[in-house]
Amino acid sequence: MTTSIKQDVLDLLTDQHHEIKALFGQLARAQGADKRELFERLVRLLAIHESAEEIVVHPTARRRIAQGEKVVANREHEEDQAKRELAALYDMGVEHPDFDARLASLAEAVIQHATREELEEFSALRQNASPEQLRLMAGAVRAAEAMAPTRPHPHSGESATANLVAGPPMALFDRVRDGVRDWRQSHHEQD
Template identity: 50%
Template sequence: MPDSDAPATPGPDEDVVSLLLAQHARIEQLFLLVIGSTGDTRRDAFDDLVKLLAAHETAEEEVVHPLARTLPGGGGDAMVDERLAEERQAKETLKTLISGGVDADGFDTGIILLRDAVLTHARYEERYEFPQLRQHVPADRLRTLAGAVRAAEATAPTRPHPSTQSATGNLAVGPALAVIDRVRDAVRKPSDS
């Protein structure tokens, strides 16, 4: 039986922007589930959210943001720098929430603050970065980049690592962090057998 959390192979017409928009919608759903649940359901939803956010941001840092920096008009660097600052802050908040766990005092407030920050960040990408990509990058390249994002996600860490926030940093230490994270996940998760 296929893993329900495993990303589907991008279809021939799926481009990187469509893929990231779908992930934004899934992230929003997971925030609702975390906020509205308790016990194991909340814990599982939070684990899924953490993994999706880590993979999503790693893929953006490795594939999308470097491309956005090259967009005509010279505004790409400032736009990306603003998104990276938002991502860094979200990673720090997420790291704090992970260390305390879903039952910690302050988790409810922290998850709402994180949700607001992440969704605001996503809206900025949707309003400023993604339209620029669609306007200036050929459609066939955007479709190819969907596969590149999937590949980046497959080797991404499963937890936030605020210190690795660039394509170079992710490529240099991301695979090692991903292995460490996946070993930790395997040790912590009871066997599904």
């Protein structure tokens, strides 16, 4: 994974796509506590990743690429569907008998989405934004990720405005829930 300060936004997000794909693969083989931990990592990464894209990348793509509105609307629709399914899987839990089949279906949809995003949106942005703009956008994505919710919130909307308004309070709530969950797990393991 590229972590240089000079990394541009498209390389950063593509690296995250690779990490997401790897987590799906690991999850398909995992059991028990490992499966739960990997799923929590996946949920967090997807929620943060999509929020940052919605705040930083999609608005720029709308303005800078040919048919930007159509391309972004299609990606946002896919992201909304994935958020809803991810939230349902989170509520269901990794032990549910339908979890694996639904996770496999989500993995396929997310991987197809990432591929379309890279081919349609990212490649067009690379052609229509300067290298410096793309590097600056990477910094903006990192800042957006720092304040993004750690769980999908499908009813909050997928626009940049919705993420900027609702994101910080949801992120705070999510991080408190994460802390309580982690504390419970660590204390339960000691019993």
